[in-house]
Amino acid sequence: MFTLEIGGQPIAVIDAEEAEARHIVENEGFRADLQRLQTDGKPLWDGQAPLNLRPATEDEMAAFDDSDDILEGVDPGDEDDAAPEEDDEEEMEVVFLVPLDDGDDED
Secondary structure, three states, X not given: OEEEEEOOEEEEXXXXXXXXXXXXXXXXXXXXXXXXXXEXXXXXXXXOOOEEEEEOOHHHHHHXXXXXXXXXXXXXXXXXXXXXXXXXXXXXXXXXXXXXXXXXXXX
């Protein structure tokens, strides 16, 4: 797992090998999403701040794992309730470490 930092702040954890994670971060669509998505009324990325990819810390990996539990309706940290894998196909996942603003405010 790798963490995307923007301007020195951890923004997202990417569950992928380094080359795949770099490919995601360099993707124009992903970069456009970083400029569109907001936290506290500000875009995650201004289009100019450095984007840094580094190995995720243990705390960041735990936050990633807890997000899977929340999405699956499992109490975070309760490993006995973990849902079984439905297929063996590996998917790259991105979990944001910052709260994202609700996009429903658009007129």
